[in-house]
Amino acid sequence: MKKYIKPRIVGSSNVH
Amino acid sequence: MNKPLRNPEIVWRVENRRQTEVLKALETGEEIEDSGTVILLQSGMMHQLNLIGGLIWQQCDGQQSLTDIAGELAKEFTVEQSEVESDVAEFVADLTERGWLINE
Structure with missing residues (x-):
């Protein structure tokens, strides 16, 4: 079994 | 019927090598929760999801319920x-709110 981590958005950035 | 579907306008990919690395680390009990394994592109922005977020995203094919x-x-x-x-319910609600998922 693998350790569970909570789902989340870890980063957002401008493409340009 | 609450089977979330990815917004077809979003371009995305799985970072396979990183996903494999993180899965391996979690197997040894290491906690890697801020590493992005799935990348989404939408209207000039790039977003990264962590491992569980990415696995949920990959399962949002409109065929599976939240329970599935x-x-x-x-x-x-x-x-x-x-x-x-x-x-899962909270994460899907957040992504639906952002317009990344369509919840039918």
Whole structure:
């Protein structure tokens, strides 16, 4: 079994 | 019927090598929760999802209910079904609000 981590958005950035 | 579907306008990919690395680390009990394994592109922005977020995203094909998605995760990770169900529901609601998922 693998350790569970909570789902989340870890980063957002401008493409340009 | 509450079977989330990815917005077809979003371009995305799985960072396979990183996903494999993170899965391996979690197997040894290491906690890697801020590493992005799935990348989404939408209107000039790039977003990254962590491993569980990415696995949920990959399962949002419009065929699986939230319970189905949570059940798949509970098989592989040490987590109670009730906890993962509420996490999946919250995460899907957030992404639906952002317009990344369509919840039918």
